[in-house]
Amino acid sequence: MYNNNMCEAAKLLNMIRKYDFVMVELNLYLDTHPRCQNAIAYFKKYKELRARAYDEYTTKYGPITFTDSNPVDCMPWVEGPWPWERGAD
DSSP states (O other): OHHHHHHHHHHHHHHHHHHHHHHHHHHHHHHHHHHHHHHHHHHHHHEEEEEEHHHHHHHOOOOOOGGOOOOSSOOGGTTOOGGGGOOOO
């Protein structure tokens, strides 16, 4: 179960990275082609895909960055295994 969750988490995080890459490339293209409707449409599409994947990841697995955290009594990432402890079983 734990390894299956880690595999799913890794796949989701990888998708977020892919969406980030596409958005950076589209942003660079739009710097020189600001009125290209196809590029704008793709940017909006991947922005939405990234937002959904990001929300799913943070809901299931916790914050990706410290700005995703909303601590009440403590920082939530100290509750689970540290990155170097994952997959050690």
